[in-house]
Amino acid sequence: MKLMQILLSQSEAGAETYFEKVAYAFTKDESIQQRLIIEAQPTRENRLQSAGVDFRTLPMDRFGKLFLYNHFLKRYVSDFDPDLIVTWVNRASRKCPKSRAVVVGRLGGYYDINNYRKCDHLIVNAPDLVRHVVDNGWSQDDVSMISNFGELPEPLNVIEPIPSIPEGHRILLTLGRLHPKKAQDVLIKALPKIPDTTLLIAGEGELQEELQALAQSLGVSDRVYFLGLRKDVRKLFDLADVCVFPSRFEPLGNVVLEAWATKTPLVAAASQGPAWLIEHEKNGLLFEIDNVGQCAEQVNRALSDHDLVKGMIEQGSLEFEKSFSMNVIISQYRQLFDQLINKKMERRT
Template identity: 70%
Template sequence: MKLMQILLSQSEAGAETYFEKVAAAFATDPDFEQRLVIEAQPSRERRLSNAGVDFRTLPMGSVSKPLLYNYMLKRHVAQFAPDLIVTWVNRASRKCPPTQAVVVGRLGGYYDINNYRKCDHLIVNTPDLVRHVTDHQWPLDRVSMISNFGELPPALNVSDPLPEIPAGHKVLLTLGRLHQKKAQDTAIRALAKIPDTTLLIAGSGELLDELQALARAEGVAERVRFLGLRKDIRQLFDLADICLFPSRFEPLGNVVLEAWATGTPIVSAASTGPSWLIEHERNGLLFPVDDAERCATEVNRLLHSPELAETLVRNGAEKYQREFSESVILDQYKTLFTKLVAARRAGKPTTTHT
């Protein structure tokens, strides 16, 4: 099958990172001839090249973009003549040119469904997103729920120096852009009540100065490391004793899956996605959103109970391998893509009930 995936974004956020992971996985599958179309972005191009992914770029220059961007997008689609196109994030779904291919929009958030009207079918990654799209008049038989996987492909890794950790300190790791939704402020406030620990915050964003000021005000500035944007996530998980995920708003939570995949016990705010994934005290610990006191209580509890940590890791790994591993998720993608392409060739609707 000829598979094209289109991402029109300069962001390095969760959806874009997961796009790269899926592309790297399909690049090794002999059943697929894959090609990506992405906006020119040197860092993403280096990672994809290192992973052996075939891609074409769209120009982003101040002159070349307005003149050639849409033309090149249409040309890349026409030249490759895919059987199926996956469009990632809103812009790719809006701008996908006319094609004979099956067009599948992939949503990982509560996006405006009007961006996806060119799509024949949708993939969402949580049951609540199925509800979201059907509440906005998208037909139920044209949406499939396929979640994410959490493996961290070595080929996409970009090494950076690891932070120094004071002797005797445990390490908490939180990942995500520095944004109000990600609630790094909750983690910093909790840290004031978690002795002998260092908090690693991996991510970039507009709240850096505000969060640094909060760390000083809470008296924990010496125990917080702001790492910026990182692409050595596996090494950071290897360094961490606990993954701390305080997000206020999280449709799914790739970080939960990555923690399970790397054998790292997780303490998470009970936002929508983590509450769906985590069974409290079985494969992770949950605390109420914005509750720094309860966050600290759960982290301290875990730090003082190696038996509990071992139980959470074991059960998380079992659930992960059963439901969210790369092989499980890719098989679901492949089954759906095969069905949709076969339906198109037979002149039938591209639904899940053909």
């Protein structure tokens, strides 16, 4: 199978990070010849090269983007002549050139379905996204729900320094854009009620100054470290005593899967995705969205109740291995791709 994956984005958000993980995973399948098309971006290129992924880049300088971008996009697709193309995020799905390939759009959020008119099939990663797509006019037969996997491939990691942690402190980790949806403010507000802990916040965004001011006003600024965008997530999970995921709005929640994969105790707000994934007190702890007191209470339980934590780690690991490991998810992708390619070939004969 000749597989092409297209990502036309400069962002380093969750969808783009998962795109890199899936691309790496497919390099392990010797029966698949894979090639990516990405926009020129040195940090992403370095990670993909380190992971042994074949890719082509589109120019992002002013002249190249204006006059050569679309030309190279069409040429790269034509030269590779793929059997199947996966388009990631809206722009790639909207700009995908015509070819003989089956075109599969991958959605990880409640995106505008008008961007996916060129797609033959859609993949979503959570049950409610199936509803979203079908409600917007797609046939149930043309939509597949394949969730994400939780592994953090080592070749995609870029090791960066870790701040000094006060002796005797336990480490809380939260990951995500510094955005109102991610609700880092809830966790910072809870921190005065969670003694002897240091909070590591991995992510960047427009709320950093506001969140820093909040930590200062609550007298916990010396216990909160803003790490910025990080690509050594496995190292951060290995350091963490508890992973906290306070998002107000989350269709799925890669952080949940990554916590299970790394056997890290997990506390999360009961937003859409985490509430689907987590069974309270079995494979994680849930608290009401925006409830600062409950957040503090559940984090303190995760720090102190060793028997509870041991059971949650065991159950989370079992759930991960059964349903959200790289082998399981990539096998589902591969099975779907084979079906779609065979179906298209049958129509031609």
